[in-house]
Amino acid sequence: MAAKPPTPSRSSSREEILDAAEEVFAARGYAGASMRAIADGAGVAQALLHYHFKTKEGLFEAMFLRRAGAINRIRIARLDAMLSRGRPSVEDIIEALLRPAVETGDAPMQGGARFAALILELSTADAAWQRDLMARAYDAMATRFIAALMTALPGLDRAGATWGYLFVVGAALTQMPSTGRAHRLSRGATEDADTDAMITRAIIFAAAGLRALAVPMPDHFES
Amino acid sequence: MAAKPPTPSRSSSREEILDAAEEVFAARGYAGASMRAIADGAGVAQALLHYHFKTKEGLFEAMFLRRAGAINRIRIARLDAMLSRGRPSVEDIIEALLRPAVETGDAPMQGGARFAALILELSTADAAWQRDLMARAYDAMATRFIAALMTALPGLDRAGATWGYLFVVGAALTQMPSTGRAHRLSRGATEDADTDAMITRAIIFAAAGLRALAVPMPDHFES
DNA sequence: GTCTATAGTTCGATAGAC
DNA sequence: GTCTATCGAACTATAGAC
Numbered sequence A, B: 001m002a003a004k005p006p007t008p009s010r011s012s013s014r015e016e017i018l019d020a021a022e023e024v025f026a027a028r029g030y031a032g033a034s035m036r037a038i039a040d041g042a043g044v045a046q047a048l049l050h051y052h053f054k055t056k057e058g059l060f061e062a063m064f065l066r067r068a069g070a071i072n073r074i075r076i077a078r079l080d081a082m083l084s085r086g087r088p089s090v091e092d093i094i095e096a097l098l099r100p101a102v103e104t105g106d107a108p109m110q111g112g113a114r115f116a117a118l119i120l121e122l123s124t125a126d127a128a129w130q131r132d133l134m135a136r137a138y139d140a141m142a143t144r145f146i147a148a149l150m151t152a153l154p155g156l157d158r159a160g161a162t163w164g165y166l167f168v169v170g171a172a173l174t175q176m177p178s179t180g181r182a183h184r185l186s187r188g189a190t191e192d193a194d195t196d197a198m199i200t201r202a203i204i205f206a207a208a209g210l211r212a213l214a215v216p217m218p219d220h221f222e223s
Numbered sequence C: 001g002t003c004t005a006t007a008g009t010t011c012g013a014t015a016g017a018c
Numbered sequence D: 001g002t003c004t005a006t007c008g009a010a011c012t013a014t015a016g017a018c
Helices: A012-032 A035-042 A046-053 A056-084 A090-102 A113-124 A128-152 A158-173 A181-185 A195-213 B012-032 B035-042 B046-053 B056-084 B090-102 B113-124 B128-152 B158-173 B181-185 B195-214
Strands: none
Touching (some): A012 A035, A012 A046, A012 A113, A012 B012, A035 A046, A035 A056, A056 A090, A056 A128, A090 A113, A090 A128, A090 A158, A090 A195, A113 A158, A158 A195, A181 B158, A195 B158, A195 B195, B012 B113, B035 B046, B035 B056, B046 B056, B056 B090, B056 B113, B113 B158
């Protein structure tokens, strides 16, 4: 789909830089990361980063789109497979949306957990280029899932489906970087690193929440 | 409750620095903000920031605890008032948790919307001092609300109530900085800046989600 | 308590050799 | 494509006068 260099083995250091950028950006955020730290992580000279990506912003963009694109392709593939087999349940749709975010596997990061922090930073930023990047990385995928939710849940209008989608993503994304908070607040009853338990509960939580939003409107409307 | 300087009018510039710090930190994040920009915003010399708060970290801490404390006091007051009047519904509890976050009013920020981005940055950070600050700012309040949820929803165990609390906060917090995303994804069917519509839907969504978590376990368990 | 001035680092980016 | 070397700007923090 995207333009790829015709050379069969594209310059290997370019990918190594992107790998290192993922680690450093995810650990320290955009502003907190430095080109020097990324160059060191990749084992190349700092100038090479500027040769390949021109600016820090350009490197961040390439890094972010690579990872987000990889995850979104899995999401869409799962959704398409489900749709071709019949009418998926709300739970199925949510699972196809959330699981790929924690099952990255192929690139060097702890289960995509820290990448979630990066998405949150980007999605709440107010710089124009960050909002644009967020839109380019996720809007197409989000539109597909919002449509799927409206099909699975007649009675859910577009505004409700949109807020519902954003709630689901926000609820799950904020729990992915394991900070020890769930363990502490639950007095040891659960573990942050147990992403499976978290995702399982998130699906139950989100499916019920979406079904409630599908009811036209409770009985009063205000403001 | 906290130690206050005995002087009736405490150095006014100290508060002005905190006000400016809120704006700059919320707009650019911790790493992206500079002491210079904060000093300029407060109209004082940069050295004065270090006199009052010693380091950038110290200033961030003071700023964050002041704002978080103010919001949490309102939350706890609302919860206590409800509890003294009988058994509040899940919706009431969630409303007491979410509304104060968007109705800050007294300090100079656009409805506390951008402060939410700061909370998200802090809650997903992995530096020790940031996790400690997060715990000091929110754990006591969170514990009260988790307990209230368990009382309102028998069948909700501590692990479920904890994840539920975290889901609710994550779902709502991620929507507070209005980025135009909801407007775009819904094709104009809703507006990001309409926080009342967002909060109203968040309460419906979250209440249903929490009730679903209160059911011991659906009927199958997988993975 | 508030200022000016500056020390000491670190940053993003570029020039230019190979 | 990759490197060394470096520029100029920004940063946090401190010293010291008032």
